[in-house]
Amino acid sequence: MKKTLSIFAVLTIFTATMFAQGFKVKASGEQKFNFEDKAGRNQTSFFSTTPLEDITGLSGGVQGSVSFNVNDIKSLKGKILVPVSSIKTGIDLRDEHMRDAGWLDAAKYPEITFEIKKVSDVKVAADNKITAKVTGNYTMKGVTKEVTADATLTYLDESEQTKSRAPGDLLGVQAKFNVKLSDYGVNNKVVGQKVSENIEVSVNIVGSNAK
């Protein structure tokens, strides 16, 4: 019986190791990456295109963290949040309108969040680079819906070059997904004219595992 259990345990560990997809870097085990960057270099942006106008909104106030086992990216968990007040479109008056109750209602819903639920379609592009579909709960204007982002994660071991950004190992996350404004209660008469109904959201953030 003991022998059977041992064989089963070895097989389980072997199978898990074989099918686990992760980074081949110096670090191992569970790592937590924090995305707070006071310089505002961590950013999320949105892009709206209509025949009348293209609008880009950019937020440099990204906060949050993720954690995962370096050898298994499917263990990725975490939450990213963006303060609505930090989103800028290049026109102050438009930024004010965007924060109004008719749009994102920043006074009532000050944050937009993305909470990771699962990772799928993992492809190892290099020892330190993985592409995957990251599914999570996206909350905007108090409405939460599941969205799936196409993400690329790049892991850099700490070096003299990485220290110029932050101490510790760095994790770069680039992700894109689309949101439909009406799904989140943004039903403005301007939607579909000056502002597209479908907005492309991009994430470009770098986290550090320094404690």
Added chain:
Amino acid sequence: MNKLQKNVLALGIISIIGTFIYWYAKGAEIFTKTQILVDNTTELDKMLGVKNEQWVDKFVFGFFPSGMSSLMEMISTASIAGVIIVITGILFYLFRNKRKAA
């Protein structure tokens, strides 16, 4: 319409056309912008697979004003054309032939 009025009208029309040409040459933006996005991606950012953009102050001449909080936001093709029309109208009125009293 006397000669002075014709000249004022011609100058007004030429000024408006000139404003449109300038707007078109500057990129034909719908709204005046006071900030533009600039790519600040570094070599390290590229290694990390991310890009970095920042808003920087720069005036871009648009067709419509983007706001009323500063003079720069108000400058646009539409607002300049409006001012030209008003000035042309005033001068056109002032240069009318005045009837001599009997």
